[in-house]
Amino acid sequence: MTTAPVPAEPAAPVPVAAPTPDAAPAAPAAWMRRATVDLAAYRANLASLIERVAPVELLAIVKADAYSLGVDVMVPEALSVGVRWFGTVESEPALRLRRAGVGDEASFFAWQLAPDEDWAAAVELRVDLGVSTLEQLEAFADAARAAGPGHEALVHLTIDTGLHREGCLPADWAALVTRAVELRDEGVVRLRGCFSHVSETSEADDHAASLVFRKALDDAEALGATFEKRHMSSSSAALEHPERRFDMVRMGSNGYGNPVTEGVTAADRGLRQVLTLSARVVRVKRVPAGTGVSYDYTWRAERDTTLALVPLGYADGVSRRAQHGAEVTIHGRRHPIVGRVAMDQFLVDVGDHEVAVGDEVVLFGPGDDGELTIGEWADRTGSVPEEVSCRIGARVPRVYVGGRS
Ligand SMILES: *Cc1c(COP(=O)(O)O)cnc(C)c1O
Numbered sequence: 001m002t003t004a005p006v007p008a009e010p011a012a013p014v015p016v017a018a019p020t021p022d023a024a025p026a027a028p029a030a031w032m033r034r035a036t037v038d039l040a041a042y043r044a045n046l047a048s049l050i051e052r053v054a055p056v057e058l059l060a061i062v063k064a065d066a067y068s069l070g071v072d073v074m075v076p077e078a079l080s081v082g083v084r085w086f087g088t089v090e091s092e093p094a095l096r097l098r099r100a101g102v103g104d105e106a107s108f109f110a111w112q113l114a115p116d117e118d119w120a121a122a123v124e125l126r127v128d129l130g131v132s133t134l135e136q137l138e139a140f141a142d143a144a145r146a147a148g149p150g151h152e153a154l155v156h157l158t159i160d161t162g163l164h165r166e167g168c169l170p171a172d173w174a175a176l177v178t179r180a181v182e183l184r185d186e187g188v189v190r191l192r193g194c195f196s197h198v199s200e201t202s203e204a205d206d207h208a209a210s211l212v213f214r215k216a217l218d219d220a221e222a223l224g225a226t227f228e229k230r231h232m233s234s235s236s237a238a239l240e241h242p243e244r245r246f247d248m249v250r251m252g253s254n255g256y257g258n259p260v261t262e263g264v265t266a267a268d269r270g271l272r273q274v275l276t277l278s279a280r281v282v283r284v285k286r287v288p289a290g291t292g293v294s295y296d297y298t299w300r301a302e303r304d305t306t307l308a309l310v311p312l313g314y315a316d317g318v319s320r321r322a323q324h325g326a327e328v329t330i331h332g333r334r335h336p337i338v339g340r341v342a343m344d345q346f347l348v349d350v351g352d353h354e355v356a357v358g359d360e361v362v363l364f365g366p367g368d369d370g371e372l373t374i375g376e377w378a379d380r381t382g383s384v385p386e387e388v389s390c391r392i393g394a395r396v397p398r399v400y401v402g403g404r405s
Contacts, residue, residue, distance in 0.1 A: 005295055008309070008345060030397040032311040033279040037069050039077050040402030041272040041366075046255050047081040048270055053238060056245040057229065059085035059109065061252030062093070067389040069256070069275060070398050071097070078255070079103055080405030085229075087250050091117065091127055098125040111158060111166055111195065119143035119153075128154040130195050132166050134179055137189070144188040155180060156193030157225070159216040161209035161232070163199050170212060177220045184225075193229040193248070194220060200236060210244050236261045239269065257366070258374050258385035266366070266373065273373055275389060276365035277317075277396070280358050281330070282345075283309035293347050294339030298323065306350045308335075310361045313344040317391035318363065319381040322346065326380045329362045329371040330355055364388075 050058050060083045066074040084106045088094045094108035111130025120143045131137050140153035160167030168176045183189035198209040213232050230246035238249035257266045257273040266273050291301045312318050320341045327334040338349045364377040374385045
């Protein structure tokens with residue numbers, strides 16, 4: 001037999017009467033781990049952003065279940081402060097929200113389309129689609145024609161300005177625009193928008209992309225197309241380059257209070273981070289110097305110390321890289337993550353500090369109590385705030401504070 005490492009005990013729900021901060025659900029799952037979503041901060045961020053970009057329209061990006069915070073909750077909050085455009089990437093969430101009667105007064109925009117897209121539903125439910133090819137354009141127009149008079153395909157012609165994801169290559173642009181204009185004249189297509197997305201590689205690259213976009217707009221105009229909303233900028237460009245706002249800007253990260261520009265904090269942007277990831281200590285152990293912890297014993301105590309077990313792991317979105325420099329706060333004091341992050345838990349070295357089962361452990365939050373922000377957490381785990389947000393696992397209950405609108 002070898003000395004194969006023995007996995008840590010699974011963290012069982014601990015039946016203690018927890019201190020109950022507001023909105024703490026009773027379920028053990030939410031006692032152990034939670035993603036707290038500050039709806040008041042989300043509303044305030046959006047209201048402030050709307051004001052800053054006015055009269056340009058703000059489209060709130062709510063893709064990937066609103067960066068995993070819960071699209072069904074976030075959209076009504078955004079509506080309550082006046083957001084009237086939403087971006088969902090694929091059409092399914094938009095169709096579902098429409099069917100549920102959410103945002104009847106708003107527009108939903110999707111741009112990642114499948115060959116067997118439900119074009120008829122998009123027509124019927126007035127979902128705007130980003131169209132990159134003639135095939136998509138014809139299919140969408142066919143659905144509008146089939147739906148009968150009064151029905152239109154709400155089209156955003158999509159130009160590839162260098163990102164090489166969706167979008168029509170400049171060489172094919174004239175053909176796409178020409179056909180869109182014919183279909184508009186037939187009454188089955190409405191030219192709602194012209195859309196692109198940029199790489200954010202460098203100022204020079206984004207400038208070049210914006211010139212491609214401007215040329216595409218000029219060429220389209222020469223072919224008889226006018227668009228209600230021209231849009232190419234997401235969070236960073238929308239604030240840093242007013243000249244690239246055109247008629248609408250698409251903001252995800254800014255709304256969630258996670259600036260994506262390196263070195264820029266939420267406070268620098270007048271924003272507040274919406275998301276806090278926390279858990280509770282489920283086990284405390286005093287161990288002697290030399291103790292190896294977690295899988296592979298990648299860390300050993302240099303002196304007698306106290307370890308706190310935290311019931312969050314990579315299944316919950318805590319990267320295995322977190323052991324190399326990420327810190328959590330307990331009682332407002334920072335402590336390092338030590339040893340391997342497991343699927344369901346990790347360990348914290350709290351030294352000689354008093355820590356008890358039930359104490360709150362904050363991985364990241366707005367920074368009020370000395371905790372890392374999501375941007376700092378991302379830096380220390382080789383990621384970006386959007387990825388950290390999206391990867392929070394389904395097992396972590398989303399707990400909404402700050403009042404529903
Ligand atoms: C994700 C996305 C956005 C939002 O980006 P943020 O940096 O989070 O604001 C905007 N536009 C498109 C096309 C996107 O895919």
